[in-house]
Amino acid sequence: MSDRNVSRRRSNRLRARWAAVCAGLALALTGGLQGGAVAADTPEPPRPPGRLLAGPAALLGGAVHPEASPAGANDFSCRPTREHPRPVVLVHATWTNAFSNWSMLAPWLKEQGYCVFAPNYGGTPGSPFKANGPIPASARQIADYVDRVLKATGARQVDLVGHSQGGGVTPRWYLRFEGGTDPAHPKRNKVRRLIGLAPSNHGTTALGLGTLTTELGLNPAVSAVVGQAWPDQMVGSEVNQKLDRDGDTQPGVQYTVIATKLDEVVTPYTQQFLTAGPGASVRNITIQDVCPEDLSEHVSIAYDTNAAQLVRNALDPAHAKPVRCGLSLPVLGG
Template structure:
C-alpha cells in the first residue's frame, strides 16, 4: 500500500505541474448520470490487476482519464465475499462473466453503443479475454491492455506480488490464498487454461482497436515480449519506445505518467499528442 500511495502521489504531482492552463472538461468517475460526449462517445471501463481492487490499482489513471472528459467506470471483480479487498483471485472465466455483466450495465446506464476497456496485468488479460470469449466484441470499441500476461507467466512468484501490495492488503492476500488459493493464477500460467482459450486462434476480434503497452523492465510478466499480440490490427509498444529512460516496473506501470499519456493517446489516436517523458518506479 505504501508503495502504491507513493507512486500515485508522485504521478499526481507531476501531472499537476504538467497540466495545461485550461483543463479539459471533466467527465465522470463511476457516475451513472455521466453521459458520453461527441468528443468521447465511449465510456471507459477500467479493469484492475491480480490481488487489487477498483479503488487501488488503476484508480488514479481512471481519475486522469475522467479529467480528459470521459465517462469512466470500474468495479472490483474476482473477489471472494469473505475478502472483498482482494480482487482477481477467482477463475478467469468466472471473472469474465462478472465483467461482461458490468459492461452491459455501463452501456445501459449511459446509453452508449460501445465501451473502451483499459486493463492492467490480469485486467489487461481480461480486456483481451472478455472481448474474445463473452460475445460482446461488437460492444467494445478499443482495448488498451497494460502489461497483460497474454501468453502466460510465472508472475515471478505470487508471494512477491502479495508483498508489494503491502500493509493490510498483504495480510488479506495471504489469508485469501490460504482459504481459497488463486485459481486465476493457475489459469494464467504458461499453458494455463485461460491462456490456452485466449491464444487458441486469433486474439484480436474484427472491428476492435487494440493497443498493448508494457515495459522492458516488467518483472512479473516475463519474458516481456509475451504480453504482446502479434496480429493485424494490434499496436504493441514498450514504454521505452517513447520514453527510453523510463525504468518503470510492473506495478509502477499503473501509476506512471508516461503510461497514462500512452493510454489516452490509444483511446483517442486521432488526437494523439506528444508529451514530456518522466521516470516511473522500477518496482
C-alpha cells in the same frame, strides 16, 4: 546606523540571489522531470499529475476501503460527449481492486471529458484482494458490468483499459466467449478498444516461479491459497491454450499493449504482445522505446504518467499528442 543599513541591504540582496537560484533549480528540475522545456507559444499537452507516492497511498487506501470507487469513476449519470462517445471501463489487476489500481488514471481521464467506470470483480466483497478467481468467471462479471454501463450511458460501445490480468486474459476471454464481440458483425461489438498495461496476454513464467509450480504439480495447492487466477495465467494453462487457439484478436477491435522491459510479473515481457488477426489492429509498445529512462515495472506502470499519456493517445488516436516523458520509478511510479 549607516553600517547597519548597508549590512541589511547586502543581506537582502544575498537572500534575493539565493531565492533566484533556488527558483531556477526548481524550474530546471521540474522541466527535466517533465521531458524538457516547451516553447511559450506551444500549448503543453495535458499530462496527469505525477506524484511519487500516489501508488503506495492508493494501495493503502484500497486496503482500508476495498469497495471504494477511485475519484472520477462510477458516475452512472454521466453521458458520453461527441468528443468522447465511448465510456472507458478500467479493469484492475490480480490481487488488487479498483481504488488501489486506478486512483491516478480514473480522475485524470474524467478531467479529459470521459465517462469513467471501474468495477471490482473476481473476489470476495470486503476483501482488498480481488481478481483472484477463475478467469472465465471474472470475464462474465466484466460482461455484466459492461452491459450495465451501456444501458446507463446510452452508449453503443465502450473502451476497455486494463492492468495485468485486467488488460490481458480476462478481457480477451470476455471479447471471445462472453459476448463482447460479434465476429460475424463487428459493428455490433460492445467493445471498440482494448488497451492493456503490462497485460497477461499469453501467460507468464513469473520469473520462473510459475514454471516451477506448474512442473512440480503445485498449482492446485497454490491456487487454494492465492486463487485460481494464478494457474490460469501461467504459460500453457488451459485458459491460455483456449484463448490462443484461434488467434489473439477479434474482428473490429483495436488493441494496444503498453509493456515495460522491467516487468517482473508477466515474464518474459514479450509474452504481453499480440498479433493482429483479420479485421483487428494491434499496436505493441515498449515504454522504454518512448521514454528510455522510464523505470516502471509491473506494479508501478499503473501510476506511470508516461504510460497514462500513451493510454490517452490510444483512446483518441486522432488527437494523439507527444508524450512528455517524466520520472517514473519502480514500485512508486511518478
